[in-house]
Amino acid sequence: AKAKGRNTYGFYTEDLTRSASARLELETRLRRALDNGEFVVHYQPVLRVADGALLGAEALVRWQPPGEEMVPPGAFIPIAEETGLIVPLGEWVLREACAQLRDWLAAGYRPGVMAVNLSVEQIRRQDVVCTLRSVLADTGLDAAQVELEITESSLMEQGGQATELLRDLKAAGVRLAIDDFGTGYSSLSYLKRFAIDKLKIDRSFIQDIADDRNDLAIAAAVVAMARALEIAVQAEGVEQPAQLELLRELGCGSYQGFLCSRPLPAAAFAARFLSAR
Numbered sequence: 713a714k715a716k717g718r719n720t721y722g723f724y725t726e727d728l729t730r731s732a733s734a735r736l737e738l739e740t741r742l743r744r745a746l747d748n749g750e751f752v753v754h755y756q757p758v759l760r761v762a763d764g765a766l767l768g769a770e771a772l773v774r775w776q777p778p779g780e781e782m783v784p785p786g787a788f789i790p791i792a793e794e795t796g797l798i799v800p801l802g803e804w805v806l807r808e809a810c811a812q813l814r815d816w817l818a819a820g821y822r823p824g825v826m827a828v829n830l831s832v833e834q835i836r837r838q839d840v841v842c843t844l845r846s847v848l849a850d851t852g853l854d855a856a857q858v859e860l861e862i863t864e865s866s867l868m869e870q871g872g873q874a875t876e877l878l879r880d881l882k883a884a885g886v887r888l889a890i891d892d893f894g895t896g897y898s899s900l901s902y903l904k905r906f907a908i909d910k911l912k913i914d915r916s917f918i919q920d921i922a923d924d925r926n927d928l929a930i931a932a933a934v935v936a937m938a939r940a941l942e943i944a945v946q947a948e949g950v951e952q953p954a955q956l957e958l959l960r961e962l963g964c965g966s967y968q969g970f971l972c973s974r975p976l977p978a979a980a981f982a983a984r985f986l987s988a989r
């Protein structure tokens with residue numbers, strides 16, 4: 713399975729989860745890819761449920777090895793996390809997404825808030841706050857235009873250390889979102905303790921919302937709780953008009969999903985969703 717330079721996408725996903733040497737090779741390739749600028753960021757729009765207005769975008773990384781198929785993050789983020797490569801990669805994504813936001817603002821667009829994913833490994837290192845401050849200083853962005861997404865499970869894993877880190881991130885002025893909400897084992901007490909700005913209801917609860925009463929009940933409960941706590945609430949993975957209609961009835965604030973758009977390259981995102989004021 714090792715035809716140099718002719719690796720298909722299957723090469724990364726299937727073979728590399730099996731053998732240690734193959735994982736090592738992927739690690740080497742990922743390091744080189746970072747040096748060679750082979751990563752790209754795609755942007756998925758975030759819309760207001762009530763009227764479909766654009767509220768922002770989520771930055772999602774992809775790997776584009778030259779002459780090969782684009783590799784989705786699920787095929788390399790886990791290994792980037794295991795090897796620590798996620799730290800420089802995550803920093804690159806944050807810089808790239810913020811630079812893109814600045815460029816769109818400079819062009820007279822209203823792109824809204826830019827959401828960037830933070831991995832558990834980045835959270836573990838306290839210097840993520842320094843990185844953030846440096847990116848904000850370099851781009852001149854207002855911190856409130858940046859939202860950092862942290863999964864519920866990674867937050868729980870960090871315990872007391874997370875409390876301190878999130879306090880520092882809040883102090884830097886960024887917005888904080890809990891990603892994949894509902895999938896981690898956690899106490900809800902952290903919602904107030906951490907001064908969270910937004911909950912993102914995981915796609916697994918949204919996908920059957922129109923057919924499964926339990927999923928609808930969970931979504932309704934999360935929306936009600938978020939509203940009571942004055943935390944914004946966003947649905948992920950909205951694919952069907954019926955799902956969007958239910959979210960509207962529940963009073964869910966915002967959504968993202970293939971119903972509106974898949975994540976797009978920057979130019980395609982701008983062409984479709986941005987216009988000069």
Ligand code: C2E
Pocket residue numbers: 756771772773784785786789798802805829830831891892915948949950951968969970971975
């Ligand atoms: P996530 O943060 O939960 O991102 C949302 C994922 O759901 C994206 O997959 C997006 O394309 C997909 N999605 C959005 N709407 C729909 C829909 O209507 N239907 C379906 N089936 N899927 C939808 P993607 O881009 O493949 O990313 C997968 C995961 O990889 C992300 O999940 C996130 O955990 C991770 N990831 C992506 N970019 C980064 C990054 O820059 N840093 C870190 N640490 N993780 C990242």
Ligand code: CA
Pocket residue numbers: 770829861891
């Ligand atoms: Ca996310």
Ligand code: CA
Pocket residue numbers: 891892912914915948
């Ligand atoms: Ca998510």
Ligand code: CA
Pocket residue numbers: 892
């Ligand atoms: Ca997810």
